[in-house]
Amino acid sequence: xxxxxxxxxxxxxxxxxxxxxxxxxxxxxxxxxxxxxxxxxxxxxxxxxxxxxxxxxxxxxxxxxxxxxxxxxxxxxxxxxxxxxxxxxxxxxxxxxxxxxxxxxxxxxxxxxxxxxxxxxxxxxxxxxxxxxxxxxxxxxxxxxxxxxxxxxxxxxxxxxxxxxxxxxxxxxxxxxxxxxxxxxxxxxxxxxxxxxxxxxxxxxxxxxxxxxxxxxxxxxxxxxxxxxxxxxxx
Ligand code: FE
Numbered sequence: 554x555x556x557x558x559x560x561x562x563x564x565x566x567x568x569x570x571x572x573x574x575x576x577x578x579x580x581x582x583x584x585x586x587x588x589x590x591x592x593x594x595x596x597x598x599x600x601x602x603x604x605x606x607x608x609x610x611x612x613x614x615x616x617x618x619x620x621x622x623x624x625x626x627x628x629x630x631x632x633x634x635x636x637x638x639x640x641x642x643x644x645x646x647x648x649x650x651x652x653x654x655x656x657x658x659x660x661x662x663x664x665x666x667x668x669x670x671x672x673x674x675x676x677x678x679x680x681x682x683x684x685x686x687x688x689x690x691x692x693x694x695x696x697x698x699x700x701x702x703x704x705x706x707x708x709x710x711x712x713x714x715x716x717x718x719x720x721x722x723x724x725x726x727x728x729x730x731x732x733x734x735x736x737x738x739x740x741x742x743x744x745x746x747x748x749x750x751x752x753x754x755x756x757x758x759x760x761x762x763x764x765x766x767x768x769x770x771x772x773x774x775x776x777x778x779x780x781x782x783x784x785x786x787x788x
Contacts (some may be wrong), residue, residue, distance in 0.1 A: 554600045556743075557574060558639075558701075558767045559703070559718065563700065563701070563702065564581075564583040564584065564585075564697040564700065564701035564702075564718070565583065565585065565619060565620070565698050565699060565700055565701065566581060566583055566620045566624065566629070566630055566698075566701060566704055567581070567582050567583070567585045567617050567618060567619055567620060568580075568581060568582075568617070568618040568620060568658045568660075568661075568662065569581075569582045569597055569599065569605060569615055569616070569617050569618075570605065570615065570653060570654075570655065570656045570657070570658060571605055571608040571609040571612050571615045571616070572608065572612060572614075572650075572654055572655050572656050572757065573609075573611035573612035574730075575616075575641065576608055577608065577637075577656050578603075578604045578608055578619065578637025578638075578642065579605055579632055579637065579643070579656070579658060579713075580599065580604075580605045580637070581600065581620075581629055581632045581633030581644055582599065582617075582638075582716075583701045583712075583716060583717070583718060584596075584597065584598035584679075584717045584718075585597050585598075585617055586734035588683065592685055592686075592769060594671070594683060594684060594685055594686065595617070595666065595684050595686060596619060596681055596682070596683055596684070597615060597617060597668075597681070597682045597684060597757065598599060598676065598679045598680070598681050598682075599677065599679060599680055599682065600678060600679050600716070600717075601678060601680060601717060602646060602715055604636055604637040604638045605637060606680055610653070610673070611731075612681075613669060613670045613769065613786075614653050614667075614668065614669055615655065615667045615668050615670065615682065615684065615779050616651065616655045616656060616657045616658075616665060616666065616667050616668065617665065617668065618658050618659070618661075618662035618664075618665045618771040619662060619663050619664040619665065619698050620661050620663070620697065620698065620699040621661050621693065621696045621697070621698065621699060621774060622697045622698060622699045622700070622703060623661070623664070623696065623754070624661040624699050626663075626708055627779075628660060628661055629704075630745075630777070630778045630779055632658075633745075634744050634745035634777065634778035635744065635778075638685060641647075641660070642719075643656065643770040646658050646660045647659040647660055651665075651667040651688060651738065653667065653669075653687070654753050655667055657755075660690060662692055662693075662699075663691065663692055663693040663694075663696045663697075663698060664691045664692060664693075665689065665690055665692065666684075666686050666688070666689045666691065667686070667687045667688040667689070668684035668685060668686055669684060669685045669687055670682045670683070670684050671685050673788075678717075679717055683685055684746055687710065694718075697746045698739060701718070704713045706772065712746075719746065728740070733761065736750065737751035737752070737765040737766065738751075738765075738766060738787045738788070739766075739787075739788050740766045740785040740786060740787055740788065741749070741786055741788045742775045742777065742778060742780065742783065742784060742785055743777035743784050743786055744778050744780050744781075744784055745775060745777045745780075747775050747776065747777040747778065748788070749766055749769075749785065751763065751764055751765050751766060755773070756774055757776060758773070758776055760773065766782075769782060
């Protein structure tokens with residue numbers, strides 16, 4: 554089975570937020586879709602490990618902000634690769650609260666939805682929230698939405714482990730003439746799941762293929778979420 558076929562499915566990127574009992578959080582999701590028009594309902598999938606999932610299950614409410622194609626990786630990193638359990642993701646963001654006291658993040662948003670959860674489906678690692686749309690608005694009419702394809706191809710973003718589209722890298726065994734490179738260990742970022750493969754290096758940041766993890770400069774950072782080398786583990 555060629556699992557890269559899954560990359561041919563199309564998605565957007567969204568900031569999904571919820572607030573309950575004075576606790577609020579949000580995450581970057583790609584699994585959001587409209588499922589019915591009458592009533593207007595959307596489906597939102599969230600990893601069970603997401604702090605926001607716990608909040609949604611309490612509040613039975615959530616908001617979805619549709620991200621613009623100009624959304625910087627810094628914003629995606631803040632909401633997508635850190636946990637709301639130990640980070641105030643909303644600090645410095647432009648946020649307003651709906652009539653149901655739900656946070657809508659306006660940063661990089663071109664539209665938003667305020668929703669009520671009417672059903673929850675257990676999908677194994679994820680929960681699927683079926684939501685009735687209570688309110689919605691377009692905030693930027695001329696700006697295109699971010700697509701997951703653009704995120705991958707242009708921004709070089711990768712799916713964090715909590716994303717439904719996360720795939721374990723199975724391409725390690727590529728042939729190489731330099732056996733010593735193949736003996737170098739692969740390291741994974743504990744925060745976002747990015748894998749540093751010495752056989753590939755990090756050419757976008759000046760690290761040539763064949764550079765072991767130990768040989769990376771001390772100021773090298775995860776190209777995906779920006780944390781330093783101390784946040785990596787050998788796999
Ligand atoms: Fe990372």
